[in-house]
Amino acid sequence: MRIDVVTIFPGYFDALELSLLGKAKQRGLIDVRVHDLRDATHDRHRTVDDTPAGGGAGMVMKPEPWGEALDGILDEGEGSDPLIIFPSPAGEVFTQGMARELAHEEHLVFGCGRYEGIDQRVFDEYAERGRVRLVSIGDYVLNGGEVATIAMIEAIGRLLPGVVGNPESLVEESHEEDGLLEYPSYTKPSEWRGRPVPPVLLSGNHAAVEAWRREQRIERTRRVRPELLPRELRGESRGRHAAD
Numbered sequence: 508m509r510i511d512v513v514t515i516f517p518g519y520f521d522a523l524e525l526s527l528l529g530k531a532k533q534r535g536l537i538d539v540r541v542h543d544l545r546d547a548t549h550d551r552h553r554t555v556d557d558t559p560a561g562g563g564a565g566m567v568m569k570p571e572p573w574g575e576a577l578d579g580i581l582d583e584g585e586g587s588d589p590l591i592i593f594p595s596p597a598g599e600v601f602t603q604g605m606a607r608e609l610a611h612e613e614h615l616v617f618g619c620g621r622y623e624g625i626d627q628r629v630f631d632e633y634a635e636r637g638r639v640r641l642v643s644i645g646d647y648v649l650n651g652g653e654v655a656t657i658a659m660i661e662a663i664g665r666l667l668p669g670v671v672g673n674p675e676s677l678v679e680e681s682h683e684e685d686g687l688l689e690y691p692s693y694t695k696p697s698e699w700r701g702r703p704v705p706p707v708l709l710s711g712n713h714a715a716v717e718a719w720r721r722e723q724r725i726e727r728t729r730r731v732r733p734e735l736l737p738r739e740l741r742g743e744s745r746g747r748h749a750a751d
């Protein structure tokens with residue numbers, strides 16, 4: 508998969524060199540290219556923003572640098588049909604389902620806005636010429652799209668074939684398959700600070716372990732995210748549990 512990122516803070520994306528995604532980059536599974544929006548400016552101050560038309564607080568990102576930066580990426584990737592994603596708190600909400608869908612794309616372009624946003628004509632221009640989506644990573648406001656882009660690249664990148672060593676670990680996770688949250692995990696020692704590992708996990712009884720894990724997933728989901736519970740599991744409650 509090819510991923511281009513346009514930002515005024517390329518340094519944020521150094522984080523993509525780390526861990527599994529860094530390895531995936533080295534192995535050529537993901538080709539991430541980060542572009543500094545200021546390289547598409549032509550004034551002494553490398554200006555990317557200006558005051559809002561109609562007045563008001565804050566600054567708006569100017570359309571010209573965005574046009575030049577995005578045209579350069581689209582020209583270079585000639586023949587591909589990239590999806591341009593603008594992270595925005597005003598966008599559709601990013602979910603595991605969207606990550607799965609986007610993992611099938613050949614070429615993603617992330618346009619990271621700052622300040623009060625990007626001039627609307629940039630969205631209109633590229634939506635007319637191709638595919639554009641505004642995507643939010645949740646109902647809170649960040650200072651810009653960089654952190655949101657890193658979150659999305661990580662969620663999408665780890666679904667690409669070969670990125671995560673054991674593909675089974677993708678299946679059992681929260682939000683995959685049945686939509687229930689993950690069960691709690693334990694490792695050695697069998698007792699730590701007076702807290703034992705639940706005995707069933709040390710019983711060697713595989714069926715009992717599976718039953719316990721499913722029950723934990725249902726109870727945790729009921730407690731923390733009841734709206735995610737499948738209809739057939741709603742209603743009955745098993746009382747209070749210690750907090751996660």
Ligand code: ADE
Pocket residue numbers: 594595596642643644645646647648649650651652655
């Ligand atoms: N930019 C600022 N806040 C954001 C959010 N919640 N999601 C995506 N991009 C953003």
